[in-house]
Amino acid sequence: MECPQENGDGAELIVAYAARALDSEDRAEFERHLEFCARCRDVSSAQRALWLALDELPPLRVSSNFDAQLYRRIAEEQQRSWWQRFLPAEWPCRPAIPVAAVSAILIVAFLVKDSASSLALQQQPQPKLQIEQVERALDDMDLLKQADVEVFLEKTAPREQI
């Protein structure tokens, strides 16, 4: 028999041998090989020891209320409304979290909208100044100044005469 570790079948054969999963013919052939192949013998021995060590792990004693808890969860599931069933199990049930999330979304939306509108204002073309209006306004201001001076002179003149 060719050494299985040379032809690539070694790992599978050794694992099956340690698990006593080989049929009698394959097992006998492999045992004949083990008699003169120290390498396969060592690996097989280690794998068999590992197999037995894994057997040592004791079984678990399931909690007595396991089924009751499961059926309670099933009952809770059946009481959920149809739209809640589409939500993942980890979906937050406390209202503070979704309320905070919605608030954050609204704040962000408001800020985005505000900055967009100010940007739009900046980009809007400025209205052209009406030159005539400016000139008229300047003339009006001159008239007002003159009127003020005349009123002032009228008020102050009699005092000077006195």
Added chain:
Amino acid sequence: MNPEGMNTPSAQPSWTARVNIASATERFLELDAELMLRVRDGDQASFGLLLEKHRSPVIHFVYRMVQNQAVAEELTQEVFLRIYKSRGSYEPTAKFTTWLFRIASHLALNWIRDGRNEKRQASLDEESPDGSAKQVPDQSRTVEQELVYRAKLREVRQAIASLPAKQKAAVMMHKYQEMEYAEIADVLTCSESAVKSLLFRAYESLRVRLAHMA
């Protein structure tokens, strides 16, 4: 040393034995599918039978993956809850156990991936109060033998815990559920050669780590 010379009973049936019980296994598989179809039609008692039959294998598998009894029970309940919720759309296109262990391994791998086990990995001692299973002392052992046994168990658990999650899942299904490579590949949704690669690397790591116990 010839490993066959060890005077210990085997927990594994031979391939021949597996072939001999194939028809019985197929009947069981048909029974699972039939029970699930009844669950689909509203028969609660059939769900109870499926739970009774598969509760222990699933919980042991998940426990060996997550190393915490409370988490294992919670995740196993989630497995059966998902089975129940999916009853309406169930079609017996694949083996029931493949479906069952696919959900179980998915939940366990997600739990490990999310790092929710970090706090619990500090101690893998069965006596620890972190949720690991309590070990009842064997009355047939002396105190010294009991201590040696517990130290050995702790080492085996730590060696298993040190494996990458997918390798661990493959070993648990191969060793404890006696699944064939093809079925493990179905559960882990990968190729048969990928499963062999995962398994042989895992066994090699475990052999190295537990070599002193041989």
